[in-house]
Amino acid sequence: MTYKLSSCRQRGSSLIELMVAMVIGLVIILGASQLFMSGLQNFRQAEMLGDKQAALTFVTDVIMRQIRRGEFSANRYEFRDSEDGESCTFFDTVHAQPIVDGLSKSDENDCGGKLDAKKDVDGIEGLYRVSLSLEGERTPFNFYVMNRTVATDNGNGGYGKVADSNNPGYYNDGSRMYESECYNGGGKFKPNWCSQ
Template sequence: MSIQEKPRCQKGFTLVELMVALVIGLLIVFGATQLFVSTKVSFNRMGELAERQESLRYFVDVVSLDIRSSGVENISDDNSGELELGYTTRTEDPYCVSGGDLVKVKYSYLGGEVLVDYDCGSGWAGAQPIVSGLEDADFIYVDSDGYVQVSLRFSPGLGDSVDDRSFEFLVANRESVTR
């Protein structure tokens, strides 16, 4: 009696096939990780830009209102990042919630922040930060034209160029425009 040999059946994968599958799996995991990291960086960057835009928008609104409504004879800058505005007609002002009429508002740059302080007739209330994360801020009053030039430069963020961080705007005083 002769025993016939049965054909051999493959039972599993060869070492080469396992290594190829492992490399393909690692490439897929590496690609997914790269996608996650780049998405996270983009998300963080968008958050920084949104915060910067919100700060800048609020700052422009507040400073513009204060400069426009101040008395033309009561605007002074000291060329060191400080702007002082005086008022004669600003009553029932949001700065003066405890009563009194707004007499002066002072903006100053100190330690990466623009601070605002106000006087409602009883002395300065105490400076409060209005925008932070700055590298520089400057206020220049151009008396001959009656406007204030405001320059801000934010601290560097992810991939910011100097142009992306610098903002400059002009605000005309209402009294000086009509004279």
């Protein structure tokens, strides 16, 4: 028995074709990994920004609540180095406890110092301007808050007057809320001092 060799040769991929295919595959894999790394980096930056915003929101809420109630003292709070050493901790000296990390001193690079809160801004009694700076940000975050006790004083010198629930239109001390006009409170009540 004799075997006849076929004149057709088997064809396969040459070494050059295989190397070109590997280079194309490598470029695709590198592009995909770069896209993944970029997305991961953006996610981390968004998470850090969210953390900073949460810290700032919490601090502003604490400060605003105290200013509005008339209980605020800028000497109560100070900035201290955080445990990680990379940011500042907003610290309550009265209760000797940290409030939040992630802040930086508004004027200097170190964490020492008190809260930057200016009282009676623009000559308006009870108006505060508070400045806070986030770690890594160039400009501080400024916000204005009004002391509600001062705002509702109506110029009578009676801080914290409370409405008399049994006598609409009057304060608890017996003084009228509205001296110059007959106010009906949007139809909800008709004050007894109103003759109309």
